[in-house]
Amino acid sequence: MERKLEILDELRTISPLLASMDKTNVFKIPDDYFQILDKRITANVLLKENKPHRIQEVPEGYFDQLAVKILSKIKGSKEEIKDISPVLFSLRDKNTFTVPAGYFENLYGSIFNKIGNEKAKVVSINSNKKWWRYAAAAAVAIVIMIGSLQLFNSRVTTGNNTQPVIVSANLPDYIKLSFRYKTPEQLENGIASLSDTDIVAYLEQHGDVLDDELISNSINTDELPNAVDYLLNDNTLNNFLKMTNAQMQNK
Amino acid sequence: MKPIQHDEELLALFKDPATKEQAFTDILKKYQERLYWHVRRMVINHDDADDVLQNMFIKVWKGLDNFREDSQLYTWLYRIATNESLTFLNQQKKRNAISLSDDENGLSNTIKSDTHFDANKLEWKLQLGIQSLPEKQRLVFNLRYYDEMPYEQMSRVLDTSEGALKASYHHAAKKIEEFILNH
Numbered sequence: 061m062e063r064k065l066e067i068l069d070e071l072r073t074i075s076p077l078l079a080s081m082d083k084t085n086v087f088k089i090p091d092d093y094f095q096i097l098d099k100r101i102t103a104n105v106l107l108k109e110n111k112p113h114r115i116q117e118v119p120e121g122y123f124d125q126l127a128v129k130i131l132s133k134i135k136g137s138k139e140e141i142k143d144i145s146p147v148l149f150s151l152r153d154k155n156t157f158t159v160p161a162g163y164f165e166n167l168y169g170s171i172f173n174k175i176g177n178e179k180a181k182v183v184s185i186n187s188n189k190k191w192w193r194y195a196a197a198a199a200v201a202i203v204i205m206i207g208s209l210q211l212f213n214s215r216v217t218t219g220n221n222t223q224p225v226i227v228s229a230n231l232p233d234y235i236k237l238s239f240r241y242k243t244p245e246q247l248e249n250g251i252a253s254l255s256d257t258d259i260v261a262y263l264e265q266h267g268d269v270l271d272d273e274l275i276s277n278s279i280n281t282d283e284l285p286n287a288v289d290y291l292l293n294d295n296t297l298n299n300f301l302k303m304t305n306a307q308m309q310n311k
Numbered sequence: 312m313k314p315i316q317h318d319e320e321l322l323a324l325f326k327d328p329a330t331k332e333q334a335f336t337d338i339l340k341k342y343q344e345r346l347y348w349h350v351r352r353m354v355i356n357h358d359d360a361d362d363v364l365q366n367m368f369i370k371v372w373k374g375l376d377n378f379r380e381d382s383q384l385y386t387w388l389y390r391i392a393t394n395e396s397l398t399f400l401n402q403q404k405k406r407n408a409i410s411l412s413d414d415e416n417g418l419s420n421t422i423k424s425d426t427h428f429d430a431n432k433l434e435w436k437l438q439l440g441i442q443s444l445p446e447k448q449r450l451v452f453n454l455r456y457y458d459e460m461p462y463e464q465m466s467r468v469l470d471t472s473e474g475a476l477k478a479s480y481h482h483a484a485k486k487i488e489e490f491i492l493n494h
Contacts, residue, residue: 097339
């Protein structure tokens with residue numbers, strides 16, 4: 061009390077205004093703040109106090125070996141099931157789920173369709189049947205010509221006459237008779253006389269061998285549409301086939 | 312109601328592991344309010360004051376074993392609270408990258424943003440006047456005006472001579488009066 065008065069007197073001498081003012085506390089605190097403050101602080105202090113001990117409990121070199129231990133555990137976990145249940149281990153890599161046949165082959169197409177929000181157009185080869193017919197005929201003509209040349213080059217000299225001979229007795233009739241075609245006109249007439257059955261029969265026997273050569277010889281790669289063009293536009297291939305067909309008909 | 316224990320008794324109990332926690336709680340209960348208000352007047356915001364008080368008592372717990380009994384516990388606690396408050400204010404200054412005067416304006420703004428703030432009331436003008444003081448003068452004024460601390464004790468808390476503290480208090484009170492009269 062004495063000190064209080066002493067301090068008040070001191071202030072009166074410095075600032076009578078301040079000395080006359082009430083010491084009103086303008087700051088507010090939450091209700092019951094001081095009732096629980098000691099418990100909060102004690103809990104906080106003890107919590108922080110325990111933290112260093114926990115760190116000290118970590119064995120020496122623990123963090124140096126941590127990565128190795130984790131990796132060995134990851135590897136070990138794969139083998140763990142083997143000890144627990146050999147049956148489950150043997151079944152682990154068997155996939156019990158099935159997918160429809162050809163699912164993955166068609167997956168790209170179906171996704172592409174969904175992206176484009178329209179069905180992919182299929183280019184019909186029926187409308188270009190004539191193109192294939194001419195291609196097959198050309199293939200037969202090439203073979204006949206090759207056969208003719210071989211036959212013409214295989215000759216037997218009898219006296220003063222040199223006669224062409226047939227190299228193989230197994231050749232079909234249209235090959236055996238090919239030596240008759242000595243001029244381009246005769247060759248064209250011979251090709252024109254071929255029946256569809258002859259052409260089909262020939263292609264069935266020799267089509268595999270001739271396909272690549274036929275295509276590479278009969279198609280001008282300069283005229284082929286770019287891959288980008290026909291990927292972007294479904295009509296590109298159709299238009300190309302129609303154009304080729306028209307050109308062959310005009311020849 | 313438990314009688315107020317003397318500091319010497321509390322310190323002896325703190326040194327015994329069996330009664331350490333209880334002694335610490337009793338010290339807290341004895342000084343928490345005074346120390347809270349000392350911190351609050353410095354940092355103004357309640358949450359900041361609460362943080363500073365928590366940190367301060369963590370240091371008290373760690374340092375009390377080494378406390379020299381030739382000094383007063385009360386003075387020692389005030390010293391820690393003061394240092395923690397000043398450290399907090401310095402951290403805030405660095406965080407906000409603002410100058411000392413700006414920070415003081417920041418504390419003034421905190422006062423003005425109080426829901427009960429009334430610029431016409433003398434008690435609020437007093438608070439704004441206190442915030443207009445430099446940090447050291449503010450500390451001296453608060454300890455003398457609110458805590459009614461003798462210069463001899465204050466000298467130990469702030470590690471400053473009694474004469475310098477008297478002069479500082481005088482200047483502080485004059486500036487605050489001037490502030491109130493001019494605002």
